[in-house]
Amino acid sequence: MAARADSKAPSPTEPAELPVRQMIHLKTKEECRLGNETIQVWAVEMPSKHAEGILKVVKDRIEGQDAVDLQHLRRFAKPKSLPKHVLGKRDLIKEMYAIPRAWESTPLSVMQAPSTAVWEYSVPAKPRINHKPQTLYLLICGTNLISLSELHNLLLEYAPFCSSADSWAYPLEIKEVTVPRQAPTSPAQADMWTDNYWPTFYRKTNPFGAHPATIAKAEEDLSHPGYESVGVEEAMILAERAAHETQAMGYGVGPGCTIIERVDNKAEILAVAGDARHKALPSTAGMTDAQDACSGNVMGHAVMRAIGMIGRKRLRVASHPVSSKAAKAERTFENCGLDHDEKARDGFFLDLPVTPLEEEYFAQDNIKPDGYLCLRLEVFLTHEPCIMCSMALVHSRVGKVIFSERMTQTGGLTAEMVSNDTGPVGLGYGLCWRKELNWQFMCWEYAQQEEEKAGKAGKAIPVGNVDHHQATSTASANTNPDQHLALTSAPTSAPAKPTAMLSDDNANVSSFASTHV
Amino acid sequence: MAISEQTSIPSTPPITSNPTTSTTTSPPPDCHDSLMPSQFPAVPAVFGPVPNRAYHEGFMRKAIEMAELALASDETPVGCVFVHNGEVIGRGINGTNASLNGTRHAEFVGLAEIMAKHPQRILTQTDLYVTVEPCIMCASALRQYGIRAVYFGCLNDRFGGCGGVMQIHADRGVDPPYPVYGGLFREEAIMLLRRFYVQENEKGWRQAMKTAREVSLTKRLFAAPEPKPKKNRELKTEILPVTNVNPTANLTRTSTPAG
Numbered sequence: 159m160a161a162r163a164d165s166k167a168p169s170p171t172e173p174a175e176l177p178v179r180q181m182i183h184l185k186t187k188e189e190c191r192l193g194n195e196t197i198q199v200w201a202v203e204m205p206s207k208h209a210e211g212i213l214k215v216v217k218d219r220i221e222g223q224d225a226v227d228l229q230h231l232r233r234f235a236k237p238k239s240l241p242k243h244v245l246g247k248r249d250l251i252k253e254m255y256a257i258p259r260a261w262e263s264t265p266l267s268v269m270q271a272p273s274t275a276v277w278e279y280s281v282p283a284k285p286r287i288n289h290k291p292q293t294l295y296l297l298i299c300g301t302n303l304i305s306l307s308e309l310h311n312l313l314l315e316y317a318p319f320c321s322s323a324d325s326w327a328y329p330l331e332i333k334e335v336t337v338p339r340q341a342p343t344s345p346a347q348a349d350m351w352t353d354n355y356w357p358t359f360y361r362k363t364n365p366f367g368a369h370p371a372t373i374a375k376a377e378e379d380l381s382h383p384g385y386e387s388v389g390v391e392e393a394m395i396l397a398e399r400a401a402h403e404t405q406a407m408g409y410g411v412g413p414g415c416t417i418i419e420r421v422d423n424k425a426e427i428l429a430v431a432g433d434a435r436h437k438a439l440p441s442t443a444g445m446t447d448a449q450d451a452c453s454g455n456v457m458g459h460a461v462m463r464a465i466g467m468i469g470r471k472r473l474r475v476a477s478h479p480v481s482s483k484a485a486k487a488e489r490t491f492e493n494c495g496l497d498h499d500e501k502a503r504d505g506f507f508l509d510l511p512v513t514p515l516e517e518e519y520f521a522q523d524n525i526k527p528d529g530y531l532c533l534r535l536e537v538f539l540t541h542e543p544c545i546m547c548s549m550a551l552v553h554s555r556v557g558k559v560i561f562s563e564r565m566t567q568t569g570g571l572t573a574e575m576v577s578n579d580t581g582p583v584g585l586g587y588g589l590c591w592r593k594e595l596n597w598q599f600m601c602w603e604y605a606q607q608e609e610e611k612a613g614k615a616g617k618a619i620p621v622g623n624v625d626h627h628q629a630t631s632t633a634s635a636n637t638n639p640d641q642h643l644a645l646t647s648a649p650t651s652a653p654a655k656p657t658a659m660l661s662d663d664n665a666n667v668s669s670f671a672s673t674h675v
Numbered sequence: 676m677a678i679s680e681q682t683s684i685p686s687t688p689p690i691t692s693n694p695t696t697s698t699t700t701s702p703p704p705d706c707h708d709s710l711m712p713s714q715f716p717a718v719p720a721v722f723g724p725v726p727n728r729a730y731h732e733g734f735m736r737k738a739i740e741m742a743e744l745a746l747a748s749d750e751t752p753v754g755c756v757f758v759h760n761g762e763v764i765g766r767g768i769n770g771t772n773a774s775l776n777g778t779r780h781a782e783f784v785g786l787a788e789i790m791a792k793h794p795q796r797i798l799t800q801t802d803l804y805v806t807v808e809p810c811i812m813c814a815s816a817l818r819q820y821g822i823r824a825v826y827f828g829c830l831n832d833r834f835g836g837c838g839g840v841m842q843i844h845a846d847r848g849v850d851p852p853y854p855v856y857g858g859l860f861r862e863e864a865i866m867l868l869r870r871f872y873v874q875e876n877e878k879g880w881r882q883a884m885k886t887a888r889e890v891s892l893t894k895r896l897f898a899a900p901e902p903k904p905k906k907n908r909e910l911k912t913e914i915l916p917v918t919n920v921n922p923t924a925n926l927t928r929t930s931t932p933a934g
Contacts (some may be wrong), residue, residue, distance in 0.1 A: 333840040439790050440790070447810070464775065466776055469777075470774075487770075487772035491773065493747070493748045494768050500793030503787050531775070532777075537824075545848075546816045549815065554777045568849060585848070594840050674849075674850075
């Protein structure tokens with residue numbers, strides 16, 4: 159337990175050899191994909207005192223507004239809170255109307271409303287210093303629900319756009335505005351969209367991934383573990399140690415894995431495994447796989463080994479009904495005429511410990527009896543797992559995965575597809591949270607803090623959209639430019655500069671980057 | 676209860692496959708495919724014609740036999756054989772229940788048999804015949820091992836990695852892609868699964884009645900989720916043909932949100 163003691167109390171005065179790492183929750187595939195989708199809506203400017211009336215008209219007279227949820231957008235927006243390109247060039251006709259008129263400063267008088275016989279007092283508006291009427295923009299609805307001419311005719315029927323006895327008509331000018339289709343998933347994203355599209359709310363929910371509160375709770379548990387618990391730093395160091403040990407023995411190429419069970423602030427380390435893909439197969443009888451001309455036994459990936467160890471531990475501590483069920487399944491193999499050479503099977507699956515460190519944790523019967531696969535366990539990895547290992551984690555029903563290093567050529571967990579998403583472009587599978595699959599888990603990258611990272615030679619991984627305004631979506635270049643928030647398409651921005659198809663991260667590929675981990 | 680990829684095919688919906696080129700205006704739901712250059716079309720036609728079909732059906736018959744044996748032992752009826760130079764060198768059925776390891780799929784069990792006697796490189800000259808499309812995990816493993824070709828019976832619309840949900844065999848990646856041929860004895864593969872679910876369900880119903888009151892809270896948290904058995908689940912025999920529909924047609928896209 160030396161590792162535990164060491165990492166528990168890092169002396170603050172000690173010069174930090176390891177860079178400070180922090181957990182960064184991964185964007186899900188949906189966040190990367192749908193979060194970039196936009197929709198066209200109609201918007202109209204009007205004096206603010208008519209806003210509610212026109213909203214009611216819009217709600218009553220335009221059907222189908224419930225189909226698209228735009229609750230993340232402000233329905234009314236003050237002109238000053240809208241981006242310049244939405245306001246556009248000020249309409250000169252409208253400026254002409256901007257002299258005080260009846261609907262903005264009606265003198266106290268008795269007047270008759272049109273088409274009624276009732277006389278009533280009209281109250282003058284409070285005098286304004288600049289004498290400019292206060293106006294609001296109303297987000298009407300998606301452009302697909304009503305045509306421009308129909309909307310125009312509809313609004314002309316109602317005040318302030320119809321002229322009446324008490325007022326000239328307010329000039330009706332309908333704008334087509336591009337707005338984000340989906341709710342933002344972070345406050346930073348909401349701010350960015352407010353600056354670029356339309357005032358946007360962040361409501362602390364996330365339809366495309368784990369709930370922000372759940373993520374925050376998990377981050378707290380992992381970053382500040384209690385006395386009896388295990389934190390992310392300690393677990394990661396253990397995974398790194400496991401990786402170094404198998405690498406030193408010539409079995410592995412660097413990745414390692416730790417699996418932890420956390421119940422009520424207590425954590426147990428269930429399995430620790432290093433990569434062992436180059437451990438000779440029984441069939442090759444000691445021949446190294448360099449002679450076998452292959453990149454190693456895929457079953458030797460650290461994740462597969464650790465999951466296998468959990469299964470073997472479960473068998474070991476299983477109660478009678480469970481173990482007899484497993485034994486029955488084992489006999490099925492004989493019924494099917496499958497001879498099982500245990501040694502060969504273990505040599506292939508590599509789900510037994512091969513180093514003293516692995517043995518230390520494998521030997522402990524600290525797993526809850528009769529649990530299900532790796533249900534809700536926490537998995538700590540030195541590298542982003544390959545597609546196979548990522549899907550193995552899905553099949554095993556894990557709860558949380560934290561990895562250190564992204565593998566842009568082979569990794570299966572990150573979802574970034576285009577360079578204006580929040581990380582380097584990878585394969586984009588995002589297997590940790592795909593609604594097509596029947597299991598999702600939270601996933602973090604455990605990386606150095608942003609500024610340190612940026613400072614390191616050439617490999618900046620931007621975190622958060624704000625830094626990435628200038629990046630152009632390759633997707634928008636290749637598919638339909640309107641479907642993504644290609645920020646450069648805004649009139650105020652510089653013209654779009656399409657980046658290369660693949661990001662720089664993929665351009666300089668070291669040999670390890672293309673290794674499956 | 677079965678915990679492998681095959682738990683999801685009780686009612687065999689019509690198999691859908693994206694049109695390969697007609698999505699120029701709207702990308703398919705998995706933008707992944709439309710963005711990545713690949714040696715194959717965006718969605719490979721896994722139900723295309725199989726050259727020399729009778730020869731391959733011979734080996735698929737052996738895979739079906741493995742699945743039949745598994746079904747007779749109350750195991751998920753998915754079977755596979757690996758064939759090298761016309762000879763079966765590896766056979767597999769689902770091993771998740773025996774190992775309590777959710778990743779021990781039939782393909783992996785078959786691979787273990789191969790590796791007990793052969794060097795790994797033999798796989799580059801080996802074909803896989805499996806009754807149900809390999810899942811995403813197996814599809815990736817097979818690609819990393821360098822399998823020559825994969826022949827399968829029916830699609831796995833829940834986690835298939837060779838066309839059912841994703842195209843792991845053909846997407847951009849560091850390993851060479853492999854060809855996939857689907858639809859060999861498709862109806863039989865589907866019926867095997869349906870028979871299994873009906874059979875499990877009858878057992879499950881009695882069991883569920885018996886244990887319903889004994890399940891404690893901790894067990895609910897940490898034990899396998901027991902699917903609620905439906906009473907009167909009948910064995911359906913009608914199998915819809917392979918169709919080619921466009922699943923993206925009614926997806927929300929820019930300026931044409933779902934109405």
